[in-house]
Amino acid sequence: MKNKNFSVFFQNKIKKFNKTIQVDSDKSISIRSFLIGAISQKNSKIKNILESEDVFSTIQCLKELGVKIKKVRNKDYSVFGKGLGSLIAKKKHICNCGNSGTLARLLIGILSTTPNIKVKIKGDHSLNKRNMSKLINLMNEFGAEFYPKNKFNFPLSMVSSDMPLAINYKTGVSAQLKSAVMLAGLNSFGNTNIIEINKSRNHTENILLKSSGVISVKKNNIKIYGKKNLQPLNISIPGDPSSAAFFTTLALLSKDSFLNIKNVGLNPRRIGFYKILKMHGAKIRFTNIKKINNEFIGDLQVKYSKIRSIKAGSEFYPSTADEYPILFVIAALTQGVSIFKGIGDLANKESSRAKEMQKILRQIGVKSILNKDQIKIYGTNKIKKVNKTVKVENLGDHRICMATSCLSLLTGIKSHIKNFETVNTSSPSYLKLISKLGGKFEIKK
Numbered sequence: 001m002k003n004k005n006f007s008v009f010f011q012n013k014i015k016k017f018n019k020t021i022q023v024d025s026d027k028s029i030s031i032r033s034f035l036i037g038a039i040s041q042k043n044s045k046i047k048n049i050l051e052s053e054d055v056f057s058t059i060q061c062l063k064e065l066g067v068k069i070k071k072v073r074n075k076d077y078s079v080f081g082k083g084l085g086s087l088i089a090k091k092k093h094i095c096n097c098g099n100s101g102t103l104a105r106l107l108i109g110i111l112s113t114t115p116n117i118k119v120k121i122k123g124d125h126s127l128n129k130r131n132m133s134k135l136i137n138l139m140n141e142f143g144a145e146f147y148p149k150n151k152f153n154f155p156l157s158m159v160s161s162d163m164p165l166a167i168n169y170k171t172g173v174s175a176q177l178k179s180a181v182m183l184a185g186l187n188s189f190g191n192t193n194i195i196e197i198n199k200s201r202n203h204t205e206n207i208l209l210k211s212s213g214v215i216s217v218k219k220n221n222i223k224i225y226g227k228k229n230l231q232p233l234n235i236s237i238p239g240d241p242s243s244a245a246f247f248t249t250l251a252l253l254s255k256d257s258f259l260n261i262k263n264v265g266l267n268p269r270r271i272g273f274y275k276i277l278k279m280h281g282a283k284i285r286f287t288n289i290k291k292i293n294n295e296f297i298g299d300l301q302v303k304y305s306k307i308r309s310i311k312a313g314s315e316f317y318p319s320t321a322d323e324y325p326i327l328f329v330i331a332a333l334t335q336g337v338s339i340f341k342g343i344g345d346l347a348n349k350e351s352s353r354a355k356e357m358q359k360i361l362r363q364i365g366v367k368s369i370l371n372k373d374q375i376k377i378y379g380t381n382k383i384k385k386v387n388k389t390v391k392v393e394n395l396g397d398h399r400i401c402m403a404t405s406c407l408s409l410l411t412g413i414k415s416h417i418k419n420f421e422t423v424n425t426s427s428p429s430y431l432k433l434i435s436k437l438g439g440k441f442e443i444k445k
Helices: 027-038 053-064 101-112 133-142 175-186 203-208 241-253 272-279 314-332 344-348 353-363 398-411 420-425 430-436
Strands: 007-010 018-021 041-047 068-073 076-082 093-096 118-122 145-147 156-159 168-170 191-195 215-218 221-225 234-236 258-265 283-292 295-303 336-341 367-371 374-379 390-392 415-417 442-444
Touching (some): 007 398, 027 041, 027 101, 027 175, 027 203, 053 093, 053 101, 053 420, 101 133, 101 156, 133 145, 175 221, 203 215, 241 272, 241 314, 272 283, 314 398, 353 367, 398 420, 398 430
Parallel strands (some): 041 234, 168 191, 390 415
Antiparallel strands (some): 007 415, 007 442, 118 156, 258 295, 283 295, 336 374
């Protein structure tokens, strides 16, 4: 399911609002639920999934690998799993992962230790540029091979391991690499041991913990017990805290505004954005908190606030990775110098996010200094409307598009954002919700 390209123009400042909304479902949990359901026993039930481009790419890849998936009703699906090692690839099969790095890395984790797999893996223009060397090196340890040799971006051909053996792995900041190792370890001989140096998002662990005897998680140590059957899933997906961050920003910086966001995932490893802002004066409350399927879920209540300049150390990166573009917007519109450390891995997202946001901030007259692992932003709460249009070219990066739209809505500065259809990879309801809050825009196809 592919959307046609379209651009969006913003030129009007959003007015104060008092609203309740529900954001799109969590992308990370949606993709993981389908992938794990596909290699579990029997019928898994997945409710309230994110019906977005990245998730549709996941469904399509799995169907082409022999998995039966049925849509029961709107946002509710059944996945008819056949257990570990059950995926089948036809001769010269191509797995198209679209824009989704999560799908690419996690699916490769599964396929690397699935018997008799030989596939070509590719993505869209954005995904094909991303460096996969760390993933390839890890899957090589399990015995999988990638061709051509010494090529580290898609398209690539992969041959699965004949005799997958468990490995030991010390994590970096990437939850996707950690998850790929766990999923590869499920169908390997022996126990895969993971030492978590940096605590990244743990949705994969939370899903696997539903099956007894498959995984143990103790402090910084994760152990996957190979060749153990996975029990079918019965999961309802909460709202995505990363998608909620953009609407939170509009409420925080629009004078006299209030916003209530219902049923949002509040996993402690996903809420670095909210923690950072609360430390710097943001009026954000988590309410109605409950724990379902090992995930914390609740409501976000956000009031207009006077934010202080932001100082965020590298320890926040794993729990804030997707929200830095909108944090940079907040920093630009806040008086004083904000500093974000430990952001080097942003260069390997859908675009080089810190560099691209620096270009956008430069267009509105905000100075910043960027080096490999840090950005310093010289913010002001007296942004002047510029006599030109901020332009975002065809980056294929949903977070840059969303962050720039918020920048325009908060300042009234004109913006012309190309490739806005890429927002549908994570938040297909984005523009509809912007309209509900009173935001104005024009779509041009």
